[in-house]
Amino acid sequence: MMTNRTEARRVFVIGAGAVGLSAAIQLQRRGFAVTVIEESAPGSGASYGNSGMLVADTAIPTFQPGMVWKVPGWLADPLGPLTVKARYLPQAFPWLWRYLRSGTRQQVFHAAEALRALHRSTFEGWLDNIGHDEMSRLTRRDGQIYLWEGAKAPPSRSLEDEVRAHLGINSEMLGADRVRQYFPGISRDVSYGLHVPGNGHTVDPRGLVNALAETFQRDGQGSILQERALRVWRGEDSRWTVMTNLGNHRGDILVVAAGAWSGRLLAPLQVTIPLETERGYHVMLRNPSLRLGMPILNKTRYFGVSSMSEGLRVSGTVEIAGLDTPPTVARAKILVTQAKRLFPDLVFDDEAYWMGHRPSIPDGLPAIGEILGQPGLFVCFGHGHSGLTAAPASARLLAQLAAGERPSIDPHPYSPGRFM
Numbered sequence: 568m569m570t571n572r573t574e575a576r577r578v579f580v581i582g583a584g585a586v587g588l589s590a591a592i593q594l595q596r597r598g599f600a601v602t603v604i605e606e607s608a609p610g611s612g613a614s615y616g617n618s619g620m621l622v623a624d625t626a627i628p629t630f631q632p633g634m635v636w637k638v639p640g641w642l643a644d645p646l647g648p649l650t651v652k653a654r655y656l657p658q659a660f661p662w663l664w665r666y667l668r669s670g671t672r673q674q675v676f677h678a679a680e681a682l683r684a685l686h687r688s689t690f691e692g693w694l695d696n697i698g699h700d701e702m703s704r705l706t707r708r709d710g711q712i713y714l715w716e717g718a719k720a721p722p723s724r725s726l727e728d729e730v731r732a733h734l735g736i737n738s739e740m741l742g743a744d745r746v747r748q749y750f751p752g753i754s755r756d757v758s759y760g761l762h763v764p765g766n767g768h769t770v771d772p773r774g775l776v777n778a779l780a781e782t783f784q785r786d787g788q789g790s791i792l793q794e795r796a797l798r799v800w801r802g803e804d805s806r807w808t809v810m811t812n813l814g815n816h817r818g819d820i821l822v823v824a825a826g827a828w829s830g831r832l833l834a835p836l837q838v839t840i841p842l843e844t845e846r847g848y849h850v851m852l853r854n855p856s857l858r859l860g861m862p863i864l865n866k867t868r869y870f871g872v873s874s875m876s877e878g879l880r881v882s883g884t885v886e887i888a889g890l891d892t893p894p895t896v897a898r899a900k901i902l903v904t905q906a907k908r909l910f911p912d913l914v915f916d917d918e919a920y921w922m923g924h925r926p927s928i929p930d931g932l933p934a935i936g937e938i939l940g941q942p943g944l945f946v947c948f949g950h951g952h953s954g955l956t957a958a959p960a961s962a963r964l965l966a967q968l969a970a971g972e973r974p975s976i977d978p979h980p981y982s983p984g985r986f987m
């Protein structure tokens with residue numbers, strides 16, 4: 568069933584986001600001749616506009632027990648973190664149903680262990696892929712703070728606390744005064760914080776992806792074609808063809824790492840991995856009056872704030888509306904309101920809005936590996952809310968599997984076959 572690894576030298580990777588380019592580098596290091604096909608510029612998908620947090624010490628899947636009861640309130644609240652476009656609901660329903668059903672205690676622990684295996688080495692993985700100079704220019708290992716507003720008592724021992732204890736993750740609960748020492752001028756509504764010192768962030772997510780592209784093209788023979796993959800198939804000679812808007816390319820191995828768009832390429836092959844886009848937004852506030860010492864994740868209102876080279880990025884919200892619906896700019900504007908609520912004295916020069924597509928699989932885990940019955944077809948996508956963090960370890964696992972090496976982490980939780 569497996570491709571002959573010694574002869575399988577030419578690899579095409581579709582998608583030049585954080586995941587595809589990290590995979591390209593890892594494959595290249597194992598002796599494959601790798602070409603990346605990207606329809607736009609490298610790092611212009613979700614990998615461009617995310618919150619930039621590198622969450623080595625966070626491994627909590629997004630959907631948790633009890634959250635299902637909060638959904639109606641979120642949907643009804645114009646400032647709420649979740650919205651579903653009514654017209655898209657019938658299409659999204661099977662995915663949403665699976666997503667809601669994944670919010671069990673057992674699944675949370677299963678997903679947390681699997682996410683931990685991908686997240687914990689993120690700083691080492693990025694360093695390995697982009698080198699010291701780019702790492703120190705682009706990343707900060709300065710911790711992260713989760714915040715709660717309006718709570719009268721510290722959030723009681725939650726499932727998240729249990730997961731952190733189970734995984735041995737270091738964190739410290741802070742009262743409002745300690746939070747204010749870190750962030751003078753923060754709203755009096757903030758009642759508690761949780762400091763996670765092992766996390767960090769990048770000051771330029773796109774710069775991080777560009778650094779991958781440079782490594783890939785500099786260190787080996789890697790090339791990036793600016794073409795749009797339209798269709799892929801396996802020929803009678805067992806090689807894979809990628810038909811693009813500009814030509815055909817043939818290789819021994821094909822890696823689909825096209826983020827939220829991956830499902831479209833796989834559907835004609837009857838490969839059905841439940842993938843949906845959780846559309847997210849950011850607003851970049853330029854020349855802000857505020858520079859944060861570490862990024863914030865507001866756990867009451869579900870948005871993030873990070874200081875980046877370009878300004879203060881406020882990001883979040885989940886909108887279920889598919890790949891083709893135009894952005895709802897009001898969702899991004901909500902983030903400006905949220906930022907001003909959190910920092911009432913915040914001023915800035917101007918604001919730039921962005922919408923992007925988190926590639927999400929309902930059990931909260933990506934799909935990494937070879938497709939059963941399709942020798943030479945590998946996938947690496949579905950990293951949802953933490954793909955920037957998980958990219959290096961996912962890429963290494965993918966490359967190990969493609970090269971027939973013994974994987975350094977257990978590949979089973981990410982098996983693309985788990986849904987088939």
Ligand SMILES: Cc1cc2nc3c(=O)[nH]c(=O)nc-3n(C[C@H](O)[C@H](O)[C@H](O)COP(=O)(O)OP(=O)(O)OC[C@H]3O[C@@H](n4cnc5c(N)ncnc54)[C@H](O)[C@@H]3O)c2cc1C
Binds near residue numbers: 618826827949952957
């Ligand atoms: C608002 C928001 C905040 C986030 N915050 C964080 C965070 O703080 N930390 C974190 O770790 N993660 C975060 N994420 C998640 C993270 O950004 C994603 O999981 C990650 O970027 C996914 O990377 P990717 O390479 O799989 O996809 P993408 O970056 O989307 O790349 C896919 C690429 O494939 C290309 N492509 C698609 N179809 C084709 C085709 N047919 N032919 C050629 N090319 C194609 C696209 O142009 C794109 O460049 C956030 C996401 C969002 C939206």
